[in-house]
Amino acid sequence: MTKLDAKIPEGPLTEKWTNYIDKQKLVNPANKRKLDIIVVGTGLAGASAAASFAELGYKVKAFCYQDSPRRAHSIAAQGGINAAKNYPNDGDNIYRLFYDTIKGGDYRAREANVYRLAQVSNNIIDQCVAQGVPFAREYGGLLDNRSFGGAQVSRTFYARGQTGQQLLLGAYSALARQIGKGNVKMYTRRDMLDLVLVDGRARGIITRNLVNGEIERHAAHTVVLATGGYGNVFFLSTNAMGSNVTPVWAAYKKGAFFSNPCFVQIHPTCIPVHGDFQSKLTLMSESLRNDGRIWVPKKLEDAEKIRKGQMKAKEIKEEDRDYYLERRYPAFGNLVPRDVASRAAKERCDAGYGVGTTGLAVYLDFSEAIGRLGKNVVEARYGNLFQMYEKIVDDNPYETPMMIYPAIHYTMGGLWVDYELMSNVNGLYVLGEANFSDHGANRLGASALMQGLADGYFVIPNTIANYLSDQIHVPRFTGNEPEFVQTAKEVQDRLDRLMNVKGNQSVDSIHKRLGHIMWDYVGMARTAEGLKKAISEIQTLRKEFWSDLKIPGNQNEYNPELEKAHRVADFLELGELMARDALIREESCGGHFREEYQTEGGEALRNDKDFMFVSAWEYKGEDQEPVLHKESLKYEFIEVKVRNYK
Amino acid sequence: MDLTLKIWRQANSQAKGKMVEYKVSNVSPDSSFFEMLDVLNQNLIEKGEDPVAFDHDCREGICGTCSLYINGRAHGPDSGITTCQLHMRKFKDGDTIYIEPWRAKPFPIIKDLIVNRGAFDEIIQAGGFVSVNTGGVPDANAIPIPKPDADLAMDAAACIGCGACVATCKNASAMLFVAAKVSQFAHLPQGKVEASIRVQRMVAKMDELGFGNCSNTYACEAECPKEISVSHIAKMNREFLFAKVAAQANEK
Structure with a gap:
């Protein structure tokens, strides 16, 4: 498949990135000023990229749907960021971080990309400290670390329970500095609704100004998408309400391949669903699994009494508790990777041992930690998380165990990119969660922040020069070229079509139904039969959407219902692609669990012979089946094993 | 209900x-x-x-x-x-x-209930950063920071920029917001280098944008969702005073 050339540099794994930098083409400072870059999204990847481009001298236009770039959803990441510093002297190094990430991803990520990620991880920590990010420190004044799932070392740097916030504010301040200098033009409250191609190259975007509804044309020499993940296809997720797939989906429809859409991360420690009115799910940081122990009652009758409110967690004796992660996975215990922990919770609840009124919850218990460390230490480590839990659930986790259940959290799939982070569309780059590249079938905790900042600060500023070096003679685009006018017209037509359905159902009511289909059939456990059903139900729902949708108000004003409608229209197409991808992947790996493919002990059963590839879907038009391309994965530097956390 | x-x-x-x-x-x-x-x-x-x-x-x-x-x-x-x-x-x-x-x-x-808080972004653009470019920075542990200082910086950095402090202040003062950023950097060695210019620029921008003065009612602290202390305002005032004194000394 010549179309999918990952452009992996020559040489041994440890030298690929330096070899690349040795040979990459450069753009001199005078020419950088003549080159425009569009960056969509201002989370960790987008803000760090936009700031770094501007520091280098490029002219940057940055876009976000929020009212300020500081609000991108990276801000919600709690636990931490990984790096191979080995400050604790516990045997960590770049190779081990690389190895853990590849293994954690169940051998479905690209070796060279992941190794580079581990290599630049240390630079990220240095960079953030220099910016004034207040990481947690020891009394000696040096940086503190903690452990996260899927690792036996402590390599996670953190800033209380607000690591994402602090890292984002660091990147945001770097971006703000460049906005202040006039090197970045910032556009807030904008939805990117389409990508503009000129002679097959990405040259601009069409946006809608969310305040006044104006359709705008923005041109540049190259376009960088850093627009996050698509977890909101499930309606309920830990994503922000506005997180959406629209920019990525627009690129897909313009020819960019969509890779591994079925690889979705279901996070084991979220506050359980408690009612139909619920609008989102709240994550409780994975760091809680450092000291919290997960359990359910050993006896079915106890579980039943708890569900009926006739018994309390504390009344269950130690010997009647099933610490099922410690039982099943003694080597990693409560710190197994997220996919493993989530499935184990589902297994216990499906077998009737779940707690809470719905039976869809397990306990996360700190009583042992409080006894061992004292309440003060536990409070210092997790105080803000405990407070957050108490505000939502109205229950004190110092006294009664927390209740948790898995929820949609992160999407490993995304647009296909090569080693340079360029999609198969010339001049279109994709960073962070929006691309597919580093986490395989399952992402380890504290690695999303690492990837976002690695892509933005250290990878793309290098690789984009390789493309822009032969663009220095291309004059600036104005946005009035026929391709821009035509694409803007298509966007306008789509919005008109949405407004003119004039049916009876609100966007949310249809989105909720899509969410149910996705959770039931494309969620934690999938079957061929269920996935086929999902495809047909989504197709039916999509027809209903386009014939019975109701959007009040008009287009030329602030209209949140219209915003949501466009996003849900895209989710209704994406959901089907996810189900198709899950259907062709006849194996279980990472977050993708096909019930037909499991061991006798209920562990995921991978099929390396037939499925050691990255799927890459090509859009073929409305009502046409997409075409599957495959990039086969070759592991030259590590031995592929059965993932074992026992 | x-x-x-x-x-x-x-x-x-x-x-x-x-x-x-x-x-x-x-x-x-x-x-x-x-x-x-x-x-x-x-x-x-x-x-x-x-x-x-x-x-x-x-x-x-x-x-x-x-x-x-x-x-x-x-x-x-x-x-x-x-x-x-x-x-x-x-x-x-x-x-x-x-x-x-x-x-x-x-x-x-x-x-309806939506307001434009772009003024906060403008204040940060005026000086709410440490002027380092990507790359070429020292090893993270080459800059030891006493834990109490790091903790104070983190207390200030917890600001989410929501604007409750401004909304609740009878003078619509942005002092708590600006002070939180100034104080975060003032507690860290990385921020000390441009501390003086930072506080002057941010305060000037705050005034230019029409935010009111602080009259010490502490309503901002009471309503701050992240419970950021008004002690950061005192820290900012000290920083501002030092900056002015230093500037005057330079002029002489």
Whole structure:
């Protein structure tokens, strides 16, 4: 498949990135000023990229749907960021971080990309400290670390329970500095609704100004998408309400391949669903699994009494508790990777041992930690998380165990990119969660922040020069070229079509139904039969959407219902692609669990012979089946094993 | 729960606004304040009316997007939380709830309950950063920082930029917001290098944008969802004074 050339540099794994930098083409400072870059999204990847481009001298236009770039959803990441510093002297190094990430991803990520990620991880920590990010420190004044799932070392740097916030504010301040200098033009409250191609190259975007509804044309020499993940296809997720797939989906429809859409991360420690009115799910940081122990009652009758409110967690004796992660996975215990922990919770609840009124919850218990460390230490480590839990659930986790259940959290799939982070569309780059590249079938905790900042600060500023070096003679685009006018017209037509359905159902009511289909059939456990059903139900729902949708108000004003409608229209197409991808992947790996493919002990059963590839879907038009391309994965530097956390 | 809501409705920045009364019924006490508003909006959409526009995104108290003045208090009756973390169990069946936008001249209304807080971004652009470019920085552990200083910096850095401090201040002062950023960097060696120029630029921008003066009522601290202490304002005032004295000394 010549179309999918990952452009992996020559040489041994440890030298690929330096070899690349040795040979990459450069753009001199005078020419950088003549080159425009569009960056969509201002989370960790987008803000760090936009700031770094501007520091280098490029002219940057940055876009976000929020009212300020500081609000991108990276801000919600709690636990931490990984790096191979080995400050604790516990045997960590770049190779081990690389190895853990590849293994954690169940051998479905690209070796060279992941190794580079581990290599630049240390630079990220240095960079953030220099910016004034207040990481947690020891009394000696040096940086503190903690452990996260899927690792036996402590390599996670953190800033209380607000690591994402602090890292984002660091990147945001770097971006703000460049906005202040006039090197970045910032556009807030904008939805990117389409990508503009000129002679097959990405040259601009069409946006809608969310305040006044104006359709705008923005041109540049190259376009960088850093627009996050698509977890909101499930309606309920830990994503922000506005997180959406629209920019990525627009690129897909313009020819960019969509890779591994079925690889979705279901996070084991979220506050359980408690009612139909619920609008989102709240994550409780994975760091809680450092000291919290997960359990359910050993006896079915106890579980039943708890569900009926006739018994309390504390009344269950130690010997009647099933610490099922410690039982099943003694080597990693409560710190197994997220996919493993989530499935184990589902297994216990499906077998009737779940707690809470719905039976869809397990306990996360700190009583042992409080006894061992004292309440003060536990409070210092997790105080803000405990407070957050108490505000939502109205229950004190110092006294009664927390209740948790898995929820949609992160999407490993995304647009296909090569080693340079360029999609198969010339001049279109994709960073962070929006691309597919580093986490395989399952992402380890504290690695999303690492990837976002690695892509933005250290990878793309290098690789984009390789493309822009032969663009220095291309004059600036104005946005009035026929391709821009035509694409803007298509966007306008789509919005008109949405407004003119004039049916009876609100966007949310249809989105909720899509969410149910996705959770039931494309969620934690999938079957061929269920996935086929999902495809047909989504197709039916999509027809209903386009014939019975109701959007009040008009287009030329602030209209949140219209915003949501466009996003849900895209989710209704994406959901089907996810189900198709899950259907062709006849194996279980990472977050993708096909019930037909499991061991006798209920562990995921991978099929390396037939499925050691990255799927890459090509859009073929409305009502046409997409075409599957495959990039086969070759592991030259590590031995592929059965993932074992026992 | 059955509730009466009195909500500020304003079609756009130019239009004249007014309070409008709505009823919502069967609200679960376990739902969040926004989930209650979702129910109201769903009803309005079904009736073909324009739903109430309000800012919200993460719905877990960290992005700083949400606002709302509820019964005369920024982020509502509970303390230490944003509106999205407010739950209906804090209200009683039959209550009347007044819901208004942030009211401050530098935060013009866009629609209904949504205001433009771009002024905060402008203040950060004026100096709320450490001037380091990507790359070429020292090893992270080459800059030891005493833990108490790092903790104080983190206390200040917890600001989410929601604007509650401005909305609740009778002078619409942005002192707590600006002080939080100034103080974060003033407690860290990385920030010391340009401390003087930073505080001067940020304060000048704050004044230019029309934020009022601080008259030490501490309302901002009381309503801050992240409970940021006014002691950071004292720290900023000291930084500002030092900067001025240093500037005058240089002139001489």
